[in-house]
Amino acid sequence: MDNDRVTGTVNKVGGKVEGALGDVTGDTKTQAEGKLNEAKGAAQQAYGQAKDAVKDYADQASDVAGDVYEQGRRYVEEGRRRYPDAERYARQGTEAVSQKVGESPLAAILIAGAVGYILALLVHGRS
Structure with a gap:
């Protein structure tokens, strides 16, 4: 439990007692201070509750992120086990593309733009 919640509850109860004392004595200043x-x-109590709620949601999000990361790691390991050559093929493909882009960057930009345009047409269609 957040310290603000405890302090807020104590202050709230104290204010009620102070207000009641003002009611009994007829002292309007004490009544007003009690209400304040x-x-x-x-x-302060509401602020503490909000902080607790945010902390709880952050903890839950962290747990979910950890679970997702772990599941992704398991998928990668399973892929490596099932297709041991895939990583080598991907690395070789990346190196080959990088080499071609380095040799002719303008052509690579034009090809990438054309591929992007074609994909946009396929996804969104012609308007």
């Missing part, structure tokens, strides 16, 4: 302290306590 009660409101401050309620606000």
Whole structure:
């Protein structure tokens, strides 16, 4: 439990007691201060609850991210086990493309643009 929640609850109860004391004694200043302290306590309590909720959601998100990362790692390991040559082929393909792009960067840009345009047409169609 967040410290603001505890402090807010204490201040809220204290404000109620102070307000009740003002009611009994007929002291309007004490009544007003009690209401003010009660409101401050309620606000601090709400702030603490909000902090707790954010912390809980952040912890949950972190857990989910860890689970997703672990599942991805397992998929990669399974892929490496099933297709041991795939990583080598991908590396060779990357090196070959990098070499061609290095030799002719303008042609690579034009080809990439044309491929992007064709993919956009396939995805979105002609309007």
